[in-house]
Amino acid sequence: MADATVESAKRAAAQQAVKDHFDPSATNVGIGSGTTIVYVVEAIKEISTNPAIRFIPTGYQSRQVIVKAGLTPVAFDSLPEDTMFDVAFDGADEVDAELNCIKGGGACLFQEKLVAEKARKFVCVADYRKKQERLLTVWPTIPIEVAPIAVPTVLKGLRTLGSTNPKLRTTLLEKSGPLKTDQDFFIVDAPFKTLLIEADVKAGKGKGDGSDGTWEVNKLSEAIKALTGVLEVGIFSGLNGPDAETIRSTDGVKTVTSGQKPVAVYFGMQDGSVEVRTAK
Structure with a gap:
C-alpha cells in the first residue's frame, strides 16, 4: 500500500508539473533521471503533438525512457554551445525551504547539473518524502x-x-x-x-x-x-533558471554563473494533492 501511495504521488506531481511548464511548441526539453521522470515523460507523451521537439537526457536510463515513449533523444554535446533548453524536468532526493536540492542518489548528478544549468527553467518533481525544511534532514549523505x-x-x-x-x-x-x-x-x-x-x-x-x-x-x-x-x-543550489548565464564581477574578475536550483518543485502528497514550492 505504501509503495502504491508513493507511485501515485509521483504521477500526480509529474502531471501537474508538465501541465504548468511543458509547452508543446518547445524546441529543446531536458529530461532527468530516476523513477519520477518516467511519469513526467508519460505526461508529456499524452499532450505532445510536436515531433520536432528534441529531448535531452541526463544519462543512459533517461534516454531509454525517452526512446520507449517514442520521443526524440538528442545528446547534450551534439547541440551548439549557445543552445538553451526551454525547460528541464528532474527529480530530487531532498529539497529544502529555499529550493536547494540534493541529487545523485541514482549516480547521474554530473549530467543532471549540465542539463539544469542549460535550462531557462528547471522544474523539480518529487513525492512527499523529499519535502523537508533543510537538506540532510532525512536523506543521509x-x-x-x-x-x-x-x-x-x-x-x-x-x-x-x-x-x-x-x-x-x-x-x-x-x-x-x-x-x-x-x-x-x-x-x-x-x-x-x-x-x-x-x-x-x-x-x-x-x-x-x-x-x-x-x-x-x-x-x-x-x-x-x-x-x-x-x-x-x-x-543543486545558488541561482535558479531566470538568472542563468548571469555574469558577476568580483574584484574586477568576471565569472559566469548558471542556474542550478529549480524555479518550482512539485510534491505529490499522500492524499493525492500536489504542493508547489516556488522560487521567492
Missing part, C-alpha cells in the same frame, strides 16, 4: 562524483570539512567493486550535519562556513567542489 584515482584524497578532504564517515559507493553486488557513473567516475557519499540555508546564517543560527561546525548549503558545495579530483557535487 551528499553524493559526490569523483575521479577514481583521487578517491583517497577526496575522502581525506571530506573528513577535514567535517564529514563523519564518507564512503565510496559500491554496486549491489559488492564483489563487483565501486559503482561507476556514465563518465566512468566513482560516487562518494558524504554524511554531514543538517545544512543551514541562507536565512539561518542571516538569523545568526551559525556561521555556515564550517568554522563552527555548521555549513550553509552554497558554502559546503563550493568547499567540496574545490577538492582536487571532484568532478561535481550533488548539491
Whole structure:
C-alpha cells in the first residue's frame, strides 16, 4: 500500500508539473533521471503533438525512457554551445525551504547539473518524502562524483570539512567493486550535519562556513567542489533558471554563473494533492 501511495504521488506531481511548464511548441526539453521522470515523460507523451521537439537526457536510463515513449533523444554535446533548453524536468532526493536540492542518489548528478544549468527553467518533481525544511534532514549523505584515482584524497578532504564517515559507493553486488557513473567516475557519499540555508546564517543560527561546525548549503558545495579530483557535487543550489548565464564581477574578475536550483518543485502528497514550492 505504501509503495502504491508513493507511485501515485509521483504521477500526480509529474502531471501537474508538465501541465504548468511543458509547452508543446518547445524546441529543446531536458529530461532527468530516476523513477519520477518516467511519469513526467508519460505526461508529456499524452499532450505532445510536436515531433520536432528534441529531448535531452541526463544519462543512459533517461534516454531509454525517452526512446520507449517514442520521443526524440538528442545528446547534450551534439547541440551548439549557445543552445538553451526551454525547460528541464528532474527529480530530487531532498529539497529544502529555499529550493536547494540534493541529487545523485541514482549516480547521474554530473549530467543532471549540465542539463539544469542549460535550462531557462528547471522544474523539480518529487513525492512527499523529499519535502523537508533543510537538506540532510532525512536523506543521509551528499553524493559526490569523483575521479577514481583521487578517491583517497577526496575522502581525506571530506573528513577535514567535517564529514563523519564518507564512503565510496559500491554496486549491489559488492564483489563487483565501486559503482561507476556514465563518465566512468566513482560516487562518494558524504554524511554531514543538517545544512543551514541562507536565512539561518542571516538569523545568526551559525556561521555556515564550517568554522563552527555548521555549513550553509552554497558554502559546503563550493568547499567540496574545490577538492582536487571532484568532478561535481550533488548539491543543486545558488541561482535558479531566470538568472542563468548571469555574469558577476568580483574584484574586477568576471565569472559566469548558471542556474542550478529549480524555479518550482512539485510534491505529490499522500492524499493525492500536489504542493508547489516556488522560487521567492
